[in-house]
Amino acid sequence: MIHSAATHPRRPLADHSADRRMLLLAAAALAVGSGGAAGAGVLLKAIAIATNLFWFGRLSAAPSAIVDNTLGLWLVAGPVIGSVIVGVMARYGSDKIRGHGIPEAIEAILYGESRLSPRVALLKPLSSAISIGSGGPFGAEGPIIMTGGAIGSLFAQAFHLSAAERKALLVAGAAAGMTAIFGTPMAAIMLAIEVLLFEWKPRSFVPLVIAVLAAWLWRPLLIDQGPLFPVHHAIDLGSPHIALALAVGALAGAQASLLSTVLYRIEDAFARLPIHWMWWPALGGIVVGLGGLIDAHTLGAGYASIRGLLDGSLAMQVVVALxxxxxVIWLVALGSGTSGGVLAPLLLLGGALGFVLGQFLPGGAALWALAGMAGILSGAMRAPLMGSLFAVELTGDFAMLPLTLAASAGAYAVSVLVMRRSILTEKIARRGRHVLQEYTIDPFDFLQAAQIMTPQPEVLFDTMPLAEAAAFFGTARHRSYPVTTADGTLKGIVSRGDALRWQVDGIPPDTTLGDTLSDASQHCGTPHDPLGRIADLMVETGTGRIPIVDPATGRVIGILTRHDLLKVRHVHHEGETMRARR
Structure with missing residues (x-):
């Protein structure tokens, strides 16, 4: 029996089985998306409770603004106390709650088989609520992405799903949490695709969309409905606006690069301090408190300030302070290891830059604040489609999508030229793990064996005596050869190791090769097999040379080696980098 691509016993499950698994994941995504939405609602309530406790001394989940406090100089104490609590939670609870949240989710996906612990699911939102509620200049999106991801991961672990299925549900939960916080389903899907998934497959895309839609449907009941910052810009975009948006985006990309560089230098400075990292957030809290004395608008998530930038109502003095x-306070606080997200601060900083530039550009400051927000998200996170969609979904003004897309493209171009990695992946790279945020087609997936194989390979006939075969292997160029019948039909494969075994086992030297072969030794491919299947076959069998046979006749028509596969990668690399000469 000759195993073709369709009959090989180690081939993955059939397509209908994959479809069934996708449907099961889609059903699970309903629960995960609902859990992500519920987690977002709980997080926002926890932030409101912490804000009331720290700044007004009352136990309440009612919305409140830090700028309304009357603490005076005692304002500095709030961020410091909150940071001490977070530091203690990180040391004695889990150090994974430190920082943004998104890099930790990426690391869990790529290097941790998408496993997150219940402790992280509980402590990350709690620590973030304390940090943001006490004045930490962070957003809620990073924590809820980590928490929603943990919900998806824990659900998958409870039902003993595979690592790939855990990844799909982890990302679905993360995107669901972001959708619930901001009401931006398309941007959440693009964040998942551009930053978290590292693949485009129905198995992951369908559950992702279902979880996001579930969270979007729950949002009016748990949080709010409609755009988070509804704004309509009554302006007809033209070529001058698009050209200016590219320029504003380029400046936002430079701003993102500068912020990332400074952030990691601050992080390095904290690492050189002669005290335990548990106390670093407290030092960052002092800087946050001093910044709050200058302008209290800089404290907390700053959603009210984002709204003011987008509707043009903020005073220029406040914008400059932002x-x-x-x-300054965001970079120091984040570099110290305090728990909190990066999206809201980036929106504020990019929006403030655009607002200032808008004083000199047509269309009004609010229009260019929107462009600045899209640009800085694209540049900092290397997610241009997410950045452009996020900005318009926040406002509900989809007519401005060409403007935000231009700003995102300008920022992305500058970021790629200036920064080696994004603000997210730089953190992972510092742990010795480089993350490539580029999607390319794997040549092993689309090239077929017929395009690479060596045709009409040298073969041994099944009638050859073992003594003659052993002598042949004494001078042979290769370690193994196909064995065929007289008409070229594959019988099996023999190697130099087989020749040694014949002598050790005392097999009579006049025995023919055909008599030593069995079905179990026959490994082959067909001309239409993708190279990925041939590479898998090499790994499974430990054979570096795979015969290619005509599936209709079973005759050997070529051979594919490890060296051939390596040449494919080299040729693909040359196609990406070498320029043709005239």
Missing amino acids: LIVKA
Whole structure:
């Protein structure tokens, strides 16, 4: 029996089985999306409770603004106390709650088989609520992405799903949480695709969409409905606006690069301190408190300030404070290891830059604040489609999509030229793990064996005596050869190791090769097999040379070696980098 691509016993499950698994994941995504939405609702309530406790001394989940506090100089104490609590939670609870949340989710996906613990699912939102509620200049999106991801991961672990299925549900939960917080389903899907999934497959895309839609449907009941910052710009976009958006985006990309560089230098400075990292957030809290004394608008998530930038109602003095003071306290606080997200601060900083530039550009400051927000998200996170969609979904003004897309493209171009990695993947790279955020087609998936194989290979006949075969292997160029009948039909494969075994086992030297072969030794491919299947076959069998046979006749028509596969990668690389000469 000759195993073709369709009959090989180690081939993955059939397509209908994969379809069934996708449907099961889609059903699970309903529960995960609902859990992500519920987690978002709980997180926002926890932030409101912490804000009331720290700044007004009352136990309440009612919305409140830090700028309304009357603490005076005692304002500095709030961020410091909150940071001490977070530091203690990180040391004695889990150090995975430190930082943004998104890099930790990426690392769990790529290197941790998409496993997140119940402890992280509980402590991440709690620590973030304390951090943001006490004045930490962060957003809720990073924590809820980590929490929603943990919900998806824990659900998958409870039902003993595979690592790939855990990844699909982890990302679905993360995107669901982001959708519930911001009401941006398309941007959440693009964040998952551009930053978290590292693949485009129905198995992951369908559950992702279902979880996001479930969270979007729950959002009016748990949080709010409609755009988070509804704004309509009554302007007809033209070529001058698009050209200016590219320029504003380029400046936002430079701003994102500068922020990322400074952030990791601050992180390095904290790492050189002669005290335990548990106390670093407290030092960052002092800087946050001092920044709050300059302008209390810089404290907390700053959603009210984002709204003011987008509707053009903020005073220029406040905008300048956001642009400078907010940047300083956010970078120091984040570099110290405090728990919190990066999306809201980036929106504020990019929006403030656009607002200032808008004083000199046509269309009004609010229009260019929108462009700045899209640009800085694209540049900092290397997610241009997410950045452009996120900005318009926040406002509900989809007519401005060409503007935000242009700004995102400009920022993305500058970021790629200036920064080696995004603000998210740089953190992972510092742990010795490089993450490539580019999608390319694997040549092993689309090239077929017929395009690479060596045709009409040298073969041994099944009638050859073992003594003659042993002598042949004494001078042979290769370690193994196909064995065929007189008409070229594959009988099996023999190697130099087989020749040694014949002598050890005392097999009579006049025995023919055909008599030593069995079905179990026959490994082959067909001309239409993708190279990936041939490579898998090499790994499974430990054979570096795979015969290629005509599936209709079973005759050997070629051979494919490990060296051939390596040449494919080299040729593909040359196609990406070498320029043709005239």
